[in-house]
Amino acid sequence: MxxxxxxxxxxxxxxxxxxxxxxxxxxxxxxxxxxxxxxxxxxxxxxxxxxxxxxxxxxxxxxxxxxxxxxxxxxxxxxxxxxxxxxxxxxxxxxxxxxxxxxxxxxxxxxxxxxxxxxxxxxxxxxxxxxxxxxxxxxxxxxxxxxILNSNILKGLLPEEFTLPELQKVYETLLNKKLDRRNFRKKLLNDGIICDVKKDALFNGKKPAKLYRFNDNKK
Structure with a gap:
């Protein structure tokens, strides 16, 4: 003992x-x-x-x-x-x-x-x-x-609603590599990490860009 x-x-x-x-x-x-x-x-x-x-x-x-x-x-x-x-x-x-x-x-x-x-x-x-x-x-x-590829851990880094280019820039910085825009969007949507908020916003003062948010159910 x-x-x-x-x-x-x-x-x-x-x-x-x-x-x-x-x-x-x-x-x-x-x-x-x-x-x-x-x-x-x-x-x-x-x-x-x-x-x-x-x-x-x-x-x-x-x-x-x-x-x-x-x-x-x-x-x-x-x-x-x-x-x-x-x-x-x-x-x-x-x-x-x-x-x-x-x-x-x-x-x-x-x-x-x-x-x-x-x-x-x-x-x-x-x-x-x-x-x-x-x-x-x-x-x-x-x-x-x-x-970042499998969860919504970046939720605290971005605003509640964001454009895909804004999100992709953050991912590319963290991963230290360029990402294909279409494949990037497809993966995050298909995996349920982000979802479309069904409204648009001006992006760089030009044509409207789709807005997205992180899926709360994706931990």
């Missing part, structure tokens, strides 16, 4: 959020600057230890709000990071979540009790981060590319 207790004790859970946006033609990720050891003055993903009285998702949302001021962000489970040496203090299992937001008019709290700054970084210019957070970002990018 004593051996069993030694094997199980002092195992904690980190909940970590990788929050993406698309801004000025670039995919960016939200980082915070730490003020405490370990990794003092390092940039990191928003996150921290989960409490005993909360779920994983609730913990991730609490940590995100405490360290950035952001609330009511849709998050989805992304991955598990369980390297034995990922923390020097105790055995910590990392559970990561992923989210996508529009930063237009976003009120970001840049300084808190545990952070000295917060900002969005291009995924191509992410510095060396605390813990295994570079690895978490790399995996999150792969997961995001999969999710």
């Amino acid at each position: 004593e051996l069993s207790n030694k094997l199980y004790k002092n195992i904690g859970i980190h909940v970590i959020t990788t929050l993406f946006t698309v801004n000025k033609g670039e995919v960016k990720v939200l980082l915070i600057k730490r003020t405490n050891e370990p990794f003092k003055d390092y940039w990191a993903l928003p996150g921290g230890a989960m409490y005993n009285n909360e779920t994983l998702e609730a913990g991730a949302k609490r940590e995100l709000k405490e360290k950035t001021g952001l609330d009511n962000i849709k998050l989805e489970l992304c991955g598990v990071f369980d390297d034995i040496k990922r923390s020097n203090l105790q055995r910590m299992i990392g559970i990561s979540f992923i989210g996508v937001i529009n930063i237009d008019g976003l009120e970001l709290q840049r300084e808190t009790l545990k952070t000295s700054n917060a900002d969005f970084f291009s995924i191509n210019r992410v510095p060396t981060l605390a813990y295994d957070h570079n690895e978490i970002i790399n995996k999150s990018i792969l997961i995001l590319k999969e999710k």
Whole structure:
């Protein structure tokens, strides 16, 4: 029994959020600057230890709000990071979540009790981060590319109604490749990711363009 207790004790859970946006033609990720050891003055993903009285998702949302001021962000489970040496203090299992937001008019709290700054970084210019957070970002990018083809995860990034060219531009930025317009529209409609809202809007001041929205039933 004593051996069993030694094997199980002092195992904690980190909940970590990788929050993406698309801004000025670039995919960016939200980082915070730490003020405490370990990794003092390092940039990191928003996150921290989960409490005993909360779920994983609730913990991730609490940590995100405490360290950035952001609330009511849709998050989805992304991955598990369980390297034995990922923390020097105790055995910590990392559970990561992923989210996508529009930063237009976003009120970001840049300084808190545990952070000295917060900002969005291009995924191509992410510095060396605390813990295994570079690895978490790399995996999150792969997961995001999969999710945008099969779910409505981008709902928080675009306005409620949008044109197909607007949506395709976002997809091409995230996937880093050009997409055929007809095949793109056909796939998203056939898969039920988007639906026609049955009204048109002027596109670039020219002839009306069809408007679409994300299907709420496609998670």
